[in-house]
Amino acid sequence: MNPDPSERGSSSLVGSGPIGREEFRRLAEIVLKLSPGQRTFFVLHDGDSGTTRFANNQIVQNVHTRRVSLAVTVAFGQQHGTATATDFGEETLRDVVQRAAQIARLSPPDPEYMPPLQPQDYPPLSTVREDTVGAGPTRRIALAREAIELCKSEHLTAAGIVSSSFKVVGLAANTGLFAYEPRTESKFSVTAMGAAGSRASGWAANVHRSIEQLQVVERTRTAIEKAKRSVELREIPAGRYTVILEPAAVAGLIGPLVWMLDAKSYYKGTSPFVGKVGRAIIDRRLTLQNRPEHEDLLGDGFNGEGLPASEMTWIEHGVLRQLRYDRYTAQEHHVYPTPALDAPYLSAESPSHEPASAPGSSVSTLDELIAGTERGILVTNFWYIRTVNPTDLTLTGMTRDGTFLIEDGRVGSALVDFRWHESPLRALLQVDGLTAPADAVSNENWKMKLPALKLRDFNFSSVSRL
Amino acid sequence: MSRHDWDEKADLVLQRLHAAGVEYGDLRIVDSTSQAVHGQDRRIATVQDSRDVGFGVRALVGGAWGFAASSVMTAGEVLRITNLAVEIAKGSAQLATDRVRLCEEPVHTDAVVTTCRTNPFEVPLETKTTLLQEVMEYLHRQPGIARSSAQLWARRDRKLFVSTEGSRLQFDLIASQGEITATAVDHRTGRFASRSFSTPYLRTGYELIEDANFLREAPRVAAQAVEKVSAPQAEPGVYDLVLDPEHLSLTIHESCGHPSELDRALGYEANYAGTSFLTPDKLGRFRYGSSHVNLIADNTEPETLAATGYDDDGVACQRWDIVRQGLFVGYCTNREVAPKIGQTRSRGSNRADSWGSVPIVRIANIGLEPGRGTLDDLIADVRRGIYIEGHDSFSIDQRRYNFQFGGDAFWLIENGRRTHMLQDVIYHGITPEFWGSCDGVADPSHRRRFGFITCGKGQPGQSGWMTHAAAHARFRNVNVITGKAGA
Numbered sequence: 001m002n003p004d005p006s007e008r009g010s011s012s013l014v015g016s017g018p019i020g021r022e023e024f025r026r027l028a029e030i031v032l033k034l035s036p037g038q039r040t041f042f043v044l045h046d047g048d049s050g051t052t053r054f055a056n057n058q059i060v061q062n063v064h065t066r067r068v069s070l071a072v073t074v075a076f077g078q079q080h081g082t083a084t085a086t087d088f089g090e091e092t093l094r095d096v097v098q099r100a101a102q103i104a105r106l107s108p109p110d111p112e113y114m115p116p117l118q119p120q121d122y123p124p125l126s127t128v129r130e131d132t133v134g135a136g137p138t139r140r141i142a143l144a145r146e147a148i149e150l151c152k153s154e155h156l157t158a159a160g161i162v163s164s165s166f167k168v169v170g171l172a173a174n175t176g177l178f179a180y181e182p183r184t185e186s187k188f189s190v191t192a193m194g195a196a197g198s199r200a201s202g203w204a205a206n207v208h209r210s211i212e213q214l215q216v217v218e219r220t221r222t223a224i225e226k227a228k229r230s231v232e233l234r235e236i237p238a239g240r241y242t243v244i245l246e247p248a249a250v251a252g253l254i255g256p257l258v259w260m261l262d263a264k265s266y267y268k269g270t271s272p273f274v275g276k277v278g279r280a281i282i283d284r285r286l287t288l289q290n291r292p293e294h295e296d297l298l299g300d301g302f303n304g305e306g307l308p309a310s311e312m313t314w315i316e317h318g319v320l321r322q323l324r325y326d327r328y329t330a331q332e333h334h335v336y337p338t339p340a341l342d343a344p345y346l347s348a349e350s351p352s353h354e355p356a357s358a359p360g361s362s363v364s365t366l367d368e369l370i371a372g373t374e375r376g377i378l379v380t381n382f383w384y385i386r387t388v389n390p391t392d393l394t395l396t397g398m399t400r401d402g403t404f405l406i407e408d409g410r411v412g413s414a415l416v417d418f419r420w421h422e423s424p425l426r427a428l429l430q431v432d433g434l435t436a437p438a439d440a441v442s443n444e445n446w447k448m449k450l451p452a453l454k455l456r457d458f459n460f461s462s463v464s465r466l
Numbered sequence: 467m468s469r470h471d472w473d474e475k476a477d478l479v480l481q482r483l484h485a486a487g488v489e490y491g492d493l494r495i496v497d498s499t500s501q502a503v504h505g506q507d508r509r510i511a512t513v514q515d516s517r518d519v520g521f522g523v524r525a526l527v528g529g530a531w532g533f534a535a536s537s538v539m540t541a542g543e544v545l546r547i548t549n550l551a552v553e554i555a556k557g558s559a560q561l562a563t564d565r566v567r568l569c570e571e572p573v574h575t576d577a578v579v580t581t582c583r584t585n586p587f588e589v590p591l592e593t594k595t596t597l598l599q600e601v602m603e604y605l606h607r608q609p610g611i612a613r614s615s616a617q618l619w620a621r622r623d624r625k626l627f628v629s630t631e632g633s634r635l636q637f638d639l640i641a642s643q644g645e646i647t648a649t650a651v652d653h654r655t656g657r658f659a660s661r662s663f664s665t666p667y668l669r670t671g672y673e674l675i676e677d678a679n680f681l682r683e684a685p686r687v688a689a690q691a692v693e694k695v696s697a698p699q700a701e702p703g704v705y706d707l708v709l710d711p712e713h714l715s716l717t718i719h720e721s722c723g724h725p726s727e728l729d730r731a732l733g734y735e736a737n738y739a740g741t742s743f744l745t746p747d748k749l750g751r752f753r754y755g756s757s758h759v760n761l762i763a764d765n766t767e768p769e770t771l772a773a774t775g776y777d778d779d780g781v782a783c784q785r786w787d788i789v790r791q792g793l794f795v796g797y798c799t800n801r802e803v804a805p806k807i808g809q810t811r812s813r814g815s816n817r818a819d820s821w822g823s824v825p826i827v828r829i830a831n832i833g834l835e836p837g838r839g840t841l842d843d844l845i846a847d848v849r850r851g852i853y854i855e856g857h858d859s860f861s862i863d864q865r866r867y868n869f870q871f872g873g874d875a876f877w878l879i880e881n882g883r884r885t886h887m888l889q890d891v892i893y894h895g896i897t898p899e900f901w902g903s904c905d906g907v908a909d910p911s912h913r914r915r916f917g918f919i920t921c922g923k924g925q926p927g928q929s930g931w932m933t934h935a936a937a938h939a940r941f942r943n944v945n946v947i948t949g950k951a952g953a
Binding site: 049051052053054055056057058059060061062063064065066067068069080081082083084085086087096099100103106107108110111112137138141144145148157159160161163189190191193201203268269270274275383384385386387388389390391394396397398400417419421443461462463464465 | 507509510511512513514515516517518519520522530531532533534535536537538539543547550553554555557558560561562563564590591592595599612613649651653656657658732733734735736737738740822823824826859860861862863864865867868870872890892894896924925926945947949
């Protein structure tokens with residue numbers, strides 16, 4: 001074993017990269033051998049990540065972090081304990097196993113403890129892009145510079161980030177379970193703003209496995225266009241309006257809905273979906289799937305317990321089909337446990353990926369949705385979304401960084417931001433039109449593929465004021 | 467790793483930073499230990515003992531920052547990371563137009579240690595799990611309770627800070643917290659509702675948990691959860707509000723704390739957490755609230771979360787006014803942003819959430835100064851109002867101007883008397899109008915401290931820690947809506 005990555009012979013400033021598969025296997029063997037437990041589960045995360053952050057057209061923060069974290073869970077019967085650490089020297093491994101075992105011995109039996117999974121087969125997902133592996137501070141700075149220069153050329157101020165990471169996740173247990181996966185991720189987001197004193201603001205973002213697929217120039221131009229449209233802000237009264245939500249805003253409704261699809265809450269009566277499995281909960285044209293293999297999404301090959309990713313239909317033509325079962329609840333109800341919905345794909349397509357064909361389910365472009373709207377509001381993004389009432393999943397939030405009045409089929413005045421107050425279980429039954437799914441990235445949700453949606457009677461409850 | 471090892475690594479980093487000719491540089495080595503015991507539905511669901519050790523190096527070169535960090539504590543890695551921080555700073559400097567200029571701070575050498583009666587890490591685990599299981603049993607004795615949770619948390623941070631200016635600071639800090647929650651289901655209506663009781667997060671030991679007496683509080687918490695789930699909904703309209711200190715801690719945090727962060731006001735957070743309606747031109751001029759509103763930042767009050775002796779710039783903790791008799795007079799600052807508004811010293815509010823994070827401006831321990839009279843006095847002068855305790859839903863715009871808050875429990879006030887519980891109360895408003903409607907704060911005997919360890923800010927995201935103290939306060943003519951879809 002060579003647990004010290006600093007001794008791997010690389011002279012590169014950004015390090016020699018995270019632990020390899022065979023190194024992890026040797027480490028896991030040591031941990032499992034050290035453990036006195038009947039069951040031992042070992043998780044390791046190792047990797048580099050960096051973020052270049054800019055504001056006021058210059059870099060204000062530029063960071064690069066190497067972080068190792070490992071967790072060992074030891075169980076004696078139904079008694080279990082977990083300990084974590086941040087390096088994998090042999091002394092640390094011994095210490096972390098001992099601490100986990102000590103906690104397990106002192107903990108009361110947990111009737112819901114589930115032993116680690118047996119060995120699993122994992123789908124070969126493409127979770128790594130070499131360009132991101134090789135990207136360090138220099139590449140991130142270069143991309144930040146592109147965004148800044150574009151904004152400066154339009155007499156706007158840029159704030160945003162370029163980030164990239166290359167990490168590995170390893171799982172092993174003395175049941176024979178073994179999983180190892182390298183993963184890359186990169187992110188770009190930019191807010192283009194008017195001069196000091198101006199409220200003009202436009203935003204765009206992207207997340208991708210590949211740093212070269214972030215489309216920094218295109219996204220920055222989108223933000224610039226929105227900012228330039230926002231120079232003159234108009235305040236109109238709160239109320240119910242037809243809205244066209246761009247995909248990032250739709251994510252603000254879908255994220256909380258997905259989060260609440262928890263089976264344990266459902267059976268305890270503390271879920272907004274009680275009594276709704278098998279019933280239509282959103283518009284019949286919409287189908288929500290997990291598509292971990294989609295090249296633009298960030299589906300992982302396995303979840304934190306080692307359950308393999310799988311394509312799965314959660315909502316089929318508006319009907320709720322699937323809840324998220326933890327392993328204990330799944331066993332109680334004689335169903336398979338459910339891996340996370342980490343690659344959401346909402347569309348008018350059938351579960352077998354056939355294009356929309358049912359009457360009334362044809363998709364439009366965003367321009368067509370706008371052109372077909374006599375009076376409505378175009379929303380770029382939502383912000384600070386919180387649950388107000390968990391019983392009916394009422395949420396609140398603000399519009400942000402590009403809210404525009406649509407009149408006679410055209411995007412017109414920029415509007416002062418609204419507070420809204422809606423449940424996705426009500427709003428998503430008011431669908432008047434939709435686009436094909438597109439990248440949906442926001443600051444408060446993970447990446448999804450979602451359509452833009454035209455919704456009737458969306459409830460804006462107050463205005464932020466000029 | 468011993469203190470001697472840390473000192474050796476610190477010397478190595480400082481030598482390298484000096485050799486690289488940095489304008490400023492610092493190192494933080496942090497060893498964090500935490501223990502979380504979490505109970506759910508009568509069982510102990512998780513016991514986790516976490517250890518998080520690593521170091522971070524900041525370098526200022528050419529007026530721009532570089533930061534690199536690692537959890538690998540070898541001499542080779544320390545040198546690699548230090549060199550990387552310098553190289554990143556040089557890269558940042560290529561785009562520097564407004565060079566970073568740090569304001570002056572005396573050199574400090576000190577050791578800061580949390581004093582506590584009972585070290586939470588020395589309390590036997592069985593004591594904690596037994597307490598939580600008993601509390602959950604108490605909660606479930608109340609008919610109508612469907613779910614329960616209870617948790618205890620403790621953390622110890624040992625830290626060494628050294629800077630190229632010569633400051634050398636050692637920290638050994640402890641924090642503790644506990645909370646319990648009961649969830650009731652009304653099977654007639656399908657509704658469910660929760661009621662919680664928690665200690666504040668404070669820099670104290672296990673005495674915080676012992677003094678809280680969860681077993682005494684559990685029956686009340688369970689009974690109120692059941693009362694809440696079948697309580698009538700509030701009629702939307704205009705009400706006077708009387709807010710308890712725990713509830714106010716969040717209102718202060720969101721509507722005063724964040725807008726008073728100078729980095730936000732200067733645009734540093736524009737792409738994520740947002741900006742601030744409290745722009746620098748308003749300093750000393752803007753009427754933020756009524757004359758009853760005195761909001762003071764105090765990072766020197768013992769036991770509070772931001773009272774760490776020194777911040778992560780190595781600046782000594784201080785006490786200063788944010789709002790004085792309703793007038794906006796102060797910001798939370800660090801050594802980088804303070805000079806941008808002509809201030810000669812940082813307020814010492816620059817903090818990172820771990821060794822792996824770069825310090826950023828953070829909300830201080832901002833509290834509402836007590837006034838006169840009692841809670842009963844405040845309620846007695848309300849004809850139609852709502853008394854609110856605790857936290858629940860909250861949301862505020864990116865300028866911290868338009869906000870909306872729920873709460874954990876609500877009671878209708880009619881003709882000067884607290885009557886019955888309500889549910890689904892949400893109030894919303896505009897920050898200066900809301901604070902302008904404050905016409906009474908209770909006396910110092912009502913002052914309580916609550917705080918947060920999950921204040922999200924920065925990219926990559928960090929969790930900030932701070933305490934907000936308040937006494938009960940009354941606000942006139944606030945808009946209340948009901949938290950129900952379509953309302």
